[in-house]
Amino acid sequence: MKPYRSMLFVPGHKASWADKAVASGADAVILDLEDSVPVADKAAARETVRETIGRLREQGVRADVWVRPNPLDTGLFGADAEAVLVPGLAGLFLPKVFTAEDVVRIDAVVSHLEQREGIDAGSVGLFITFETAVSIAHCEEIAQATPRVASLLGATGPNADVGRELGFEFTAEGLETLYTRSRIVLAARAAGLHHPMTGVWQDIKNLDGFRRFAEDSRKLGYRGMVCIHPSHVAASNEIFTPDPKTVDHCRRMIEAFRAAEAKGSAAVDFEGQHIDIAHVKTAEGVLALADAIGV
Incomplete structure (x- = not known):
C-alpha cells in the first residue's frame, strides 16, 4: 500500500461530501457504509457509493478511494461488497474483524468479485481495523491472514467500539491504549506492512489535542491518521510528512x-x-x- 498520511471518512450516502473530502487534501477517502449511514438508507447508500467511486475515477482524483462495508456478522457485508467492488476501488476498510478466518472468508469473496468485474486479481486491498478484544488478541495472525491485507489500524477513542470492548477510560495521554497500539504496530511490521495507521480523534475542535495525539502516534511507529473531519487533514499531512x-x-x-x-x-x-x-x-x-x- 502506498503511504497515507491521512485518510478521511465520508458518509457513503452523502455523495457531495466526497468532493469536499478530496478537496481537503486527504491522501485517501473512506466512503462509509457502516456507522455513519442510517439503517433505512443502507441499500440506497450502496448505489451512491458505487456511483461515487466511478465518478471520482473518471475525474482522476489523486486521493485513493476505500469503502468501509458493514461487518461480516451483520448479514450486510455481501450486498455491500457486490455493490462497491468496481474499478477505482482501492480496497475495503474492514470494521469489527474477529479472527484471521474472517479475513480469509472476505478475501475469497473479493477474489470472486474481482474476477467477475474484470478487476486485476489481488488489486483490491483489505485494511484491518482492530475494534474487538478478540481481534487485538489475534492481531499477528490477522495481519498475515492473506497477502491482500494492506495495512492495520490501531484504533482508539473515547466511548467507541474498542473502548467499550476493552473497558478502558480514554485519556489524551493514551497510556490506557499504549500496549494495544504498540502490539498492532509490531504485528504490522512483522507482517511486512510498513504503514500502519491510527485514529480517530473525536474532539473535532481541539486541534492542539489532535496534533499531540498524531505526533505521539508517529513516535510510536504509526505513519498516518484516520480522520473524521476535514479540518484535521492538513495537520495530519504535515505531521506525517518527513521534515x-x-x-x-x-x-x-x-x-x-x-x-x-x-x-x-x-x-x-x-x-x-x-x-x-x-x-x-x-x-x-x-x-x-x-x-x-x-x-
Whole structure:
C-alpha cells in the first residue's frame, strides 16, 4: 500500500461530501457504509457509493478511494461488497474483524468479485481495523491472514467500539491504549506492512489535542491518521510528512557513509555521530517515504 498520511471518512450516502473530502487534501477517502449511514438508507447508500467511486475515477482524483462495508456478522457485508467492488476501488476498510478466518472468508469473496468485474486479481486491498478484544488478541495472525491485507489500524477513542470492548477510560495521554497500539504496530511490521495507521480523534475542535495525539502516534511507529473531519487533514499531512531538514540530513549521512565505504571503512563519524550500515538503512527508509509522498 502506498503511504497515507491521512485518510478521511465520508458518509457513503452523502455523495457531495466526497468532493469536499478530496478537496481537503486527504491522501485517501473512506466512503462509509457502516456507522455513519442510517439503517433505512443502507441499500440506497450502496448505489451512491458505487456511483461515487466511478465518478471520482473518471475525474482522476489523486486521493485513493476505500469503502468501509458493514461487518461480516451483520448479514450486510455481501450486498455491500457486490455493490462497491468496481474499478477505482482501492480496497475495503474492514470494521469489527474477529479472527484471521474472517479475513480469509472476505478475501475469497473479493477474489470472486474481482474476477467477475474484470478487476486485476489481488488489486483490491483489505485494511484491518482492530475494534474487538478478540481481534487485538489475534492481531499477528490477522495481519498475515492473506497477502491482500494492506495495512492495520490501531484504533482508539473515547466511548467507541474498542473502548467499550476493552473497558478502558480514554485519556489524551493514551497510556490506557499504549500496549494495544504498540502490539498492532509490531504485528504490522512483522507482517511486512510498513504503514500502519491510527485514529480517530473525536474532539473535532481541539486541534492542539489532535496534533499531540498524531505526533505521539508517529513516535510510536504509526505513519498516518484516520480522520473524521476535514479540518484535521492538513495537520495530519504535515505531521506525517518527513521534515525537509531530516530528509537533507539523511541524504548527507548516506553520502558520507558511501564515501567512507569506498575507502574501505564500514563506519564513519558523521557530524559527531557514529554511523554504520544500520543507520544508513534507517535513513534510506526515510528517503523512500519522502519520495513516495513527494517531498
